[in-house]
Amino acid sequence: MPVRLWRKPLDADKIKIPRGEIHIIKERCKGCNFCIEFCPREVLEESEEFNEKGFHPPRVKDSNNCALCGFCEAVCPDFAIFTVEKNCEGGC
Amino acid sequence: MSKPEPSEEIRIGVYVCHCGLNIAGSVDCEEIARFAATVPHVVISKDNRYVCSDQGQELIKQDIKEHGLNRVVVASCSPRLHEPTFRRACEEAGLNKYLFEMANIREHCSWVHLYEKEKATEKAKDLVRMAVAKAALLQPQEELVVPVTRKALVIGGGVAGIQTALDLADTDYKVYLVEKEPSIGGRMAQIDKTFPTMDCSICILAPKMSDAGRHPNIELLTNSEVTAVKGYIGNFRAKVLKKPRYVTQECTACGDCVPVCTETAPNEFDVGLATRRAIYTPFAQAVPSIYIVDRDLCLNKDSIITCDKCIKACDRNAIDFDMKPETLELEVGTIIVATGADVYDPASLVEYGYTRFPNVIASLEFERLINAGGPSGGRLIRPSDMKVPDTVAFIQCVGSRSEKSGHFYCSSVCCMNTIKDALLIKEHWPETKIYVFYVDIRAYGKGFEELYKRAKEEDVIFIRGLPAEIIENRKNHNLRLIGENTLLTEVYKIDVGMVVLSIGIEPRQDSDVIQRLLTLSKTSNGFFMEAHPKLRPVDAPTGGVFLAGCAESPKDIKDSVTQASAAAARAGILMARGSVTAEAITPVVNMENCQVCGLCARSCPYNAITVNKELEKTEVIEAACAGCGACGAECPFDAITMRHFTDEQIYAQIDASTEQDADKKIVAFCCNWCAYAGADFAGVSRMQYPTNVRIIRTMCSGRVAPKFVERAFSRGAAVVLVAGCHLGDCHYINANYQTKRRIEKLWKKMDRLGMNKNRLQLAWITAAEGEKFASKIKEMQNIIEKVDKEEIEKSKLMVRGGG
Secondary structure, three states, X not given: OOOXXXXXXXXXXXXXXXXXXXXXXXXXXXXXXXXXXXXXXXXXXXXXXXXXXXXXXXXXXXXXXXXXXXHHHHHOOOOOEEEEEOOOOOOO | OOOOOOOOOOOEEEEEEOOOOOOOOOOOHHHHHHHHOOOOOEEEEEEEOOOOOHHHHHHHHHHHHHHOOOEEEEEEOOHHHHHHHHHHHHHHOOOOHHHEEEEEOHHHHHOOOXXXXXXXXXXXXXXXXXXXXXXXXXXXXXXXXXXXXXXXXEEOOOHHHHHXXXXXXXXXXXXXXXXXXXXXXHHHHHOOXXXXXXXXXXXXXXXXXXXXXXXXXXXXEOOEEXXXXXXXOOEEEEEEEXXXXXXXXXXXXXXOOOOOOOOEEEOOOOOOOOEEEOEXXXXXXXXXXXXXXXXXXXXXXXXXXXXXXXXXXXXXXXXXXXXXXEEEEEEEOEEEEOOOEEEOOHHHOHHHOOOOOOOEEEHHHHHHHHOOOOOOOOOXXXXXXXXXXXXXXXXXXXXXXXXXXXXXXOOOOHHHHHHHHHHHHHHHOOOOEEEEEEOOOOOOOOOHHHHHHHHHHOOOEEEEOOEXXXXXXXXXXXXXXXXXXXXXXXXXXXXXXXXXXXXXXXXOOOHHHHHHHHOOOEOOOOOEOOOEOOOEOOEOOOOOEEEOHHHXXXXXXXXXXXXXXXXXXXXXXXHHHOEXXXXXXXXXXXXXXXXXXXXXXXXXXXXXXXXXXXXXXXXEXXXXXXXXXXXXXXXXXXXEEEOOOOHHHHHHHHHHHOOOOHHHOEEEEEEOOOHHHHHHHHXXXXXXXXXXXXXXXXXXXXXXXXXXXXXXXXXXOOEEEEXXXXXXXOOOOOOHHHHHHHHHHHHHHHHHOOOOHHHEEEEEXXXXXXXXXXXXXXXXXXHHHHOOHHHHHHHHHHOOOOO
């Protein structure tokens, strides 16, 4: 059998991966869902609320899961979403 | 195949050898020569003291010229001894060597019937009659010369593959070195130190790795897998799937891409004890030193680049997510299989608690922990609290030498590996108390016993008897080992801080793929089988394929390297010569009879027959064929002619052997490699047995078609013996399983027909089992005595294929 990888790596706690903070400007959104569709970590989902244009803006499912790739920001046709690095000094 | 003119008169010369008194002592050779002269087609027959001597050979050559002989029969020793000698003499006189036949009247007659001169002489007459009958039907044959491509494919880039590749490349052959991992290096790269010299493993391996990486004759194909192999010795066509790395040659391995990558996974190289990113290099000394993207882990799945952090971090624009898999087609003459081994998964031994107790680790994890470049920087730490343990226990034979759990065989490296590991701990932390629980310590190699002695001197405690159970203290994660010290017959309970399970070596999980691609065979343990365990230890049974390293059996680095160089030398011999000659004993398909049913192709252990149902064509790839004859025995339409062992020739031998007193005789079909050689060995050892057996040699017992057995019975033979190599030891991979199947079918048929089934015997006799052969013949004597006239008449009438 190939080697079983079951242990938590010894350095697992030392490796710091930057985490993103997602900001959604709801009123700009016109519900194309690109950000939801293309997010590689499936961080976003469609919300039930309506913005003033009558669209469902996205909502953050799990903020800890954002890898800060910035693709939602790049793909949004309405500049309605952006990410910044989360300050994790006190722990995330 | 050139056939003689039908009008050509068959002129056979028979030479009866005295072999000093070896034959003449118990066989009347002059009488045999006189007898031979009366056999049809024999135009000249002579006896001679030593036919194999220069003078004897001269005699044959002269007669061929003077008397226009077109077939030669020598009645002397075993063809396994002197057939090449006489064949050469025939060739020198201008006679095709396939027009020569031998009657074995020494090993199979004079030596085994030392005290029965009359009966032995009668038997020798039969043997000569059989040889002459076959000789009359012999055809000249031409041997196929196959060119050998001067390129080699090495599968597997561990130390064995690297060594083979380097040796071949240094001899000036082009080598493709295929490795499925991102870097070459294999298991040796993971190990900290080597035994018994305590060299740093990667320090001695890394220079070899980089030599292989930059050798002008070696094309390194990492992250690649062999997906198809077609062809045969000297002319293989291999397909290699080169999976994309997504990082180009521009990479300088600076590592700037790593910190920005957000995706992590356990690093396989560190046995999961350290983390790697989606873009990574498995270890610092990796060759090629080009990073690789694990696309399954990376955020950029499919074709959408969502994350470009590594692309931005790379100054040299070396990252290219558009790389596509490539399939390379390689033409090579030889293939070396150095695919290595897996390790036993100790989690299946529940009593040792691996994966339940954090401080129970496997020996491969130990290697990474004690390695200065490893995840703990060389500090041997307990995974539970990251502290250095003050007592360590090693448990041997985990997954080895047990029929109950794991594997039956010895993994051969674990004893010495543990001793080395124990000394390493002592070197760094001399106060550590170390226990080794063992079954036997096998310190058999050069310098091994010395190392074992040193370990004992340094107070490593060896206890004979493996723990029955490990119990964990839940508070401090210490471990209690309970078992029996079998030397003192005392129960022990020992508390330790850490347990290292000395895990065994097992065949690669995916070794079936390579087995199928190259038609290799495996031992019962699952490792690849060599062509001969003593004399061809690195040749695979398939021509042009060689084995090196742990793919063949568990072995240490030194043995792997030795075998690798041996495999390179063996492959080099083929490639240096540039061509290979195939013995002309391969089948020819007669398309007039062939029904394109495909049975022959299925029976071929070498995949040497291709059947094209659409074109109604059955073709033999002569160079891939080894000449066992299983296809000939399988064909229901008599469409296959096994050259030099044709149906007609074998019928002629059966008929000649049963011409007189058939009802008192045993017709024995013996395979060339085992049973015939076993009968030879009985002769060499002068084992005496009854004179009534008449042996017909075939290359493999798989050649024996049911119709041959039926013919023998219809001719009134009392008993028929079919003898081959032991199951699993067949010289034609597994053709003797077909023998078994055919004989079992014949037994059923005999049963149905009301015949005595005992009259057909099947025996597996190795070349060393002369005694077994002799006692088999003795045993069959009893059967003959029970076969009465009625029984013989029954079989004569009832069995198909008579006359």
